Amino acid sequence: MSDTKTVQNPAAARPLRIGVLAVQGAFIEHEQILTKLGVETFEIRQKSDLEAPAGLNRPSNRPFDGLILPGGESTVQGKLLRDLDMFEPLLRLIQDGLPVFGTCAGLILLAERLSNDGNVYFGTLPVTVRRNAYGRQLGSFFAERAFRGITDEATVPMTFIRAPLIEKVGDGVEILAEVKGEIVAARYKNQLGISFHPELNEDTRIHQYFVDMCLGE
Template identity: 40%
Template sequence: MKKKIGVLAIQGAFREHCKSLEKLGVEAVEVRSVDDLKGISGLIIPGGESTAIGKQLEIDGFGDKIVEMAGEGFPIFGTCAGMILLSKKIDRSNQYSLGLLDISVKRNAFGRQIASFEADIPVKGLKGGNLRAVFIRAPYVTEAGPELDVLAAYAGKIVLVQDDHILASAFHPELTDDTRIHEYFINIVDQYRK
């Protein structure tokens, strides 16, 4: 039976994540409500506008259900806005977050849309050399808890972290042809959803 991984499809780059998963032989399920969380083995929270996505997660206990599932070992991967939404603290903001990762993040930390860029970064434990990372109005981690595994940094700033079954990146792995970060998340799903 084909593995099913959900992609939060409220707003942002969810279609690109779906394509990356399908390339790897995984069924991508667009998640728009609590009901859509049934039957999936993991969830990707994509980039987009973290405030808009957060407002939707506050409706009908949607975010609460995701937090509850995470507490039971449900794997989650947040990219860009997804990293912001997974954090416990957002610098100079009181916007909604799921609070699942012991990190503080700075929004738009590398600059505005016009300052978007790509860079080759080394990723701890990732075979095949450096990863091409696309940063678009990207956050970075300003503080990380002691239990967190820092997997990558750019210009001295933390941009990829993992805490057991939860993974978060400041960049957009779905915007390149390199599927290694999605494969990494699928391995997390395999490990935690036996």
């Protein structure tokens, strides 16, 4: 039997609930990490999942307290979100301040500009991102680097798979991690975007960082 304690949202006296976009990509792994942290998860598969059931005590009638946009294929995810009529509701939630965490493809969806692609998706994170920045031959690699805001140890594990990187950041964007002088993690207000896949490691600290964002810490 697990002795993990359920994380509570003190502002609403109920369990913290994080929605994970589950139309494509590595969403199950994110759910597994959040479960280890005692966080209630919710799979977002259709437009109705973005509407809070009657009686839920949540700010602004949101169905969840945070949102994860997982890795996968950003082009496919972007198309599915429009086909399923989910794009605009998700965009409004992000613009209204819902904490959002984009990993790899999720970072691409959030980026204000893509330097090697004319497409822009949500465009809410003021950064310029380059897709498949390391090329196919070096598309997958592992690194351990410092991550600002995580202070219990010097480094965190980072798994990169055909990863994008952040080429430029706008005003107010905090750089959280770099690999070989290149930006791989950044935060802007309610948005956290990273190039790598923290859900593919046993380390839970980056997800805990996002949980703390959802709790307003």
